[in-house]
Amino acid sequence: MALIIVYPVLYTGWMSLQEWYASSVTLPKFIALANYQHLAFADPRFREAFFRTLYFAALVVSGEAVLGVAMALLFNREFWGRGLVRTLSILPMVATPTAIALIFVMMYHPTLGVMNYLVTRVGVGPLKWTYSSHTALYALALVDVWEWTPLVMLIALAGLAALPREPYESAVIDGASGPTILWHITLPLLRPILIVAVLFRAIDAIKTFDIIFIMTQGGPSNASETINLLLFNQAFSYFNIGYASSMAVALFAIVMGASLILMKVRRTEW
Amino acid sequence: MTAQRKRAGSGTMTRREAIRLGTAAAVGAAAGAAMAPFAPSPVQAESVNWQRYKGTTLSLLFYKHPWVDEIEKYFPEFESLTGMKLQHEVIPEVQGREKLVVQMTSGAGDIDAWHASMHVEKRRFWKSGWFQPVNAYLQDKTLTAEDYAWNDITKGAVDAVTQPDKTISALPTFPDPFVMFYRKDLFDQKGWGPPKTLDELEDRAKALHNPPSTYGFVMRGLKNANATPWAFVLFAMGGKYLTPDRKSAMNTPEWIKTMDWYAGMLRKYAPPGVVNFNWYECSAAFIQGQVGMYIDGVNFANQFEDPTKSKIVGKVGYAPLPSGPAGRFAPTFTNAMAVSAQSKHKEAAYLFSEWATSKKNCNRELLGGVGVGRASTWGLPEVKAKAKMPIGWYQAYQESLKISRPGLPEIVDVTQYRDIIGVAIQKAIEGAKSADVIADANKQFQEMLDKTEK
Numbered sequence: 001m002a003l004i005i006v007y008p009v010l011y012t013g014w015m016s017l018q019e020w021y022a023s024s025v026t027l028p029k030f031i032a033l034a035n036y037q038h039l040a041f042a043d044p045r046f047r048e049a050f051f052r053t054l055y056f057a058a059l060v061v062s063g064e065a066v067l068g069v070a071m072a073l074l075f076n077r078e079f080w081g082r083g084l085v086r087t088l089s090i091l092p093m094v095a096t097p098t099a100i101a102l103i104f105v106m107m108y109h110p111t112l113g114v115m116n117y118l119v120t121r122v123g124v125g126p127l128k129w130t131y132s133s134h135t136a137l138y139a140l141a142l143v144d145v146w147e148w149t150p151l152v153m154l155i156a157l158a159g160l161a162a163l164p165r166e167p168y169e170s171a172v173i174d175g176a177s178g179p180t181i182l183w184h185i186t187l188p189l190l191r192p193i194l195i196v197a198v199l200f201r202a203i204d205a206i207k208t209f210d211i212i213f214i215m216t217q218g219g220p221s222n223a224s225e226t227i228n229l230l231l232f233n234q235a236f237s238y239f240n241i242g243y244a245s246s247m248a249v250a251l252f253a254i255v256m257g258a259s260l261i262l263m264k265v266r267r268t269e270w
Numbered sequence: 271m272t273a274q275r276k277r278a279g280s281g282t283m284t285r286r287e288a289i290r291l292g293t294a295a296a297v298g299a300a301a302g303a304a305m306a307p308f309a310p311s312p313v314q315a316e317s318v319n320w321q322r323y324k325g326t327t328l329s330l331l332f333y334k335h336p337w338v339d340e341i342e343k344y345f346p347e348f349e350s351l352t353g354m355k356l357q358h359e360v361i362p363e364v365q366g367r368e369k370l371v372v373q374m375t376s377g378a379g380d381i382d383a384w385h386a387s388m389h390v391e392k393r394r395f396w397k398s399g400w401f402q403p404v405n406a407y408l409q410d411k412t413l414t415a416e417d418y419a420w421n422d423i424t425k426g427a428v429d430a431v432t433q434p435d436k437t438i439s440a441l442p443t444f445p446d447p448f449v450m451f452y453r454k455d456l457f458d459q460k461g462w463g464p465p466k467t468l469d470e471l472e473d474r475a476k477a478l479h480n481p482p483s484t485y486g487f488v489m490r491g492l493k494n495a496n497a498t499p500w501a502f503v504l505f506a507m508g509g510k511y512l513t514p515d516r517k518s519a520m521n522t523p524e525w526i527k528t529m530d531w532y533a534g535m536l537r538k539y540a541p542p543g544v545v546n547f548n549w550y551e552c553s554a555a556f557i558q559g560q561v562g563m564y565i566d567g568v569n570f571a572n573q574f575e576d577p578t579k580s581k582i583v584g585k586v587g588y589a590p591l592p593s594g595p596a597g598r599f600a601p602t603f604t605n606a607m608a609v610s611a612q613s614k615h616k617e618a619a620y621l622f623s624e625w626a627t628s629k630k631n632c633n634r635e636l637l638g639g640v641g642v643g644r645a646s647t648w649g650l651p652e653v654k655a656k657a658k659m660p661i662g663w664y665q666a667y668q669e670s671l672k673i674s675r676p677g678l679p680e681i682v683d684v685t686q687y688r689d690i691i692g693v694a695i696q697k698a699i700e701g702a703k704s705a706d707v708i709a710d711a712n713k714q715f716q717e718m719l720d721k722t723e724k
Contacts, residue, residue: 021722022375110543111482112554131543133700219493220545221696236368237685239394 009252016245021238028242035246045222046230046247053226053254056137056144057205063145064201065194068152073182075153076160093150101214104143105130108215130216133223140224143211148204152197159193160186195266202258207251227251318415323618324353330622331370331384333363336569337444337605338385340638341626348625354618363387374400379612382619386440386608388430394682395608396433402609403437407620414624419646422629426674427643430604440606441627442643444569444635447600447670448502448677451556451571452563453478454587464589468506468531471563471592475539478562486539488561489532491699492548493692499565500691501601501677504528506594511679511687518719520712524596526704533698545699557581565591567603568667572639575659588666590673600670601677604643641667682722690714 016035020028039046075086092100107113108129119125129139167185176184187194209228212218218225218233227247235244332338338360345356361369367390373380374395386395395401407413408420420428427442450471452464456478465471475486490496509524519525536544541555549566553573556564557580573579574586591600607623609616625631632642633650639658647653648668654661678684694707 022371026724106554109551109554111541111560112558126542128543131546133545133696136546216546217493219693219696220491221493221693221700233689236364237689238683239371 012245012248015242016249018242018245020242022241031242035243036250038243039246039250045225046227048222049225049227049230050250050254052137052224053206053228056141056208056224056226057202057258059138059141060144060148060205060208061198061201063141064149064152065198067145067149068197069156069187069190069194071149071153072156072160073186075157090150090154092147093154095147097147097210098214100143100147101211104211105215108139130224131220133220136216136220136224140212140215143215144205144208147211148201152194152201155193155197155200156190159190163189192266195262199259199262199266202262203255206255206258227254318412318621320352320621322352322412323615323621326615326618327355327357328382328615328619328622329380330356330358331366331381332358332360333366333385333387333605334360335363335385335444335605336572336638336640337635340635340640341443341631344631344634348622351625352618352621354622356622367391374398374610374612377612379610379614381610382613382615383607383609383623385443386606387603388440388606389603389676389678390684392430392433392439393680394684396437396439397682400611401433401437401439402611402613402616402620403439404441404609404620404623405436405438407609407617407624408438413617413620415628417629418624419629422644422646424643424645424671424674426602426671426676427604427606430602430676431606440608441623442604442606443627444605444641445602445643445671445674446567446569446604446641447602447667447674448499448565448591449568449571449600449666449670450563450565450589450591451574452587452589453559453561453582453585455585456484456562457587464587465563465592467592468503468594472531472535472539475535475563479539481541483560485541485555485561487535487563488540488544488547488552488555489536489565490547490549490552491536491540491544491696492546492551493696494685494688495548495692496695497688497691498567498601498603498677500528500532500695502565502591502599503532503594505599505601505675506592506596507531508594508596512681516719516723518712518716520708520715525708525712529695529698529704529708533695533704536699537701545696568641568663568670571659571663584660586660588660588662590666590669598673599675600673602671602674603677641671643671681719683718686718686722687715690718 015028017030017032018028019031019034020026071089075082075089107115108131110116110126110128110131113129115129116126119127128135130136163186167189168181171181171185206226207228208226209232212224212226212229213232216224218229228251231244231247231251234240234247342358342360345358348354349356359366366384367387370381370384386392386401408418423442424445426447427445428438430445431438431440431442433439450464457463457474460477462474465474471487477486478484479486489499504525507524507528509522509528510519513519540547541560543551547555549570552561552564552566553570555561557574559581568588571586571588575583577583591598607626609619609623613619629644629646632644632647633652635642636647636650636653637656637658642648648664648671653664657664679687681687690711694711697707698704
């Protein structure tokens, strides 16, 4: 186990201190922290990708949290056909991301896609979706939200099912309204489990690769290039292994940092 | 289908492997240097003993490609001819190349031959010493059949597989020149022939452009993918990739003029969203009858003539690319069967490459609608008699092979160049100034050359 996890991590760390191109006949050259220096101070493409990654993660996680909780509250009520609707609603989560991405590519097509047909029917658009550097990141975020909201919903639903009944009974006796109960009782009680859901999604969103790679390849004009996309290009398109390793370490640090912050938030009393 | 292979590990190299690889490269280079430049050999008297390596199992790697789909059908024929066994894998190109680089870097020697994309791999793999030069094999009468006829291979294809030190890295299979597709029915209505110059092309695009029903013109906008059609405009404008001392030649008026034309055409006459169109979206728009003219690789034409996919069957005209101030060129991207320098069965692998690119198999490929780099094949009477594609397609293909030119710079990191120019094109399509994006791309390109061309 240690070999499977620790060795690659240590090896990546070691490679990040080298200058080496796979396919090059020259041996790796030890350059200490030069890769990190370049990453932090001399690579605008990385800097842009760094902020873009955080922005994308914040965008999708907030969207998924709000929508996921809303859906969970809806499915927590009794209504006819609830089981069927609930089952259907988790389909996006279990579908293959590659297939989802390929279908959305065509749906987003500005002239042939169904999305523009739909939005123009309600008086918006037509939009360029992933086919413009101004809207590509948001169009991708929409796919991510569509795909992963069900996960947040499922976790929130499990949380709702486990909530104690007493606070609600007291609130009803005191004459509290629905929104007041939601804001002052349900959400605070759900907070620990919601933070777990947000943590899962944040870690995944920072590392999102599949839909971006297939739908835009980081474009147009690098407008949707996240760290993971850039890392992939450096490693497997340019074969710049040393530099890509330093990016991998940086990405690892970012994910770790985000996780620690969220864990801390979870323990904080509000 | 899938060969059983030793796992190549993480793609990193131990010191010992690196030295071994370095030695192999040095030996390869020395062998190459010692070999005289290869000239077409006279008619060879001895015959090839195809059964020489009977019992050998060859591991082959192919990238998904129409040429591969066709040749695969005849593998049993090769096996019975030679008594060898073929284990082969077919993987999409990007993933296939990753696998190959990992295998080669680790020095595993598991792959005997692969279907190389010369426009991407030519210099990188040559500098790494991964191509087994085939000059000596071509001259060996016991290995190369009398009727293989190297001088039958088209010049563009020969150039694509010949390295600066005159070693031949692979045997050409499929040259893919860019050509022009246009809506013949619309052109006939207006009494036009295909455009002969860039200016004519622009005039016609303007006249046909009537959104949202018809857009005048389409070409790739997606980064990296757009670097291939870009080459046709660049060459026509007289632009070059590198100076004679192999520095970036981007910062010139020709590059800026090319950017003005390329980005301008797509901004003015292409469907919305073209900035992220790969060939797939371009073809889809063309097939749906939305576009008047489209420039791309010749092999995308099959789907235009497929009634199950296309609304424009029989309405497409094919022509070589128009010319610019510097002339008329067809950027061409060549695939070839390469023997791995790490293979333990080099000569056996060469026999496969030879068989796969023989006249007989080239004829089969062309009759199956896949172009080849053999002059004699194009002269076959059956090509016209049993034409799978409209005759105009064959003519445009042949004409384009005469004006073909390697479409990408012969540098180590072709992919990174494609990304650099690709992003510049996208920025220009979205409104950035040509001079600015070219200056920025030039800086990045030179930095990359400084790092990778040592």
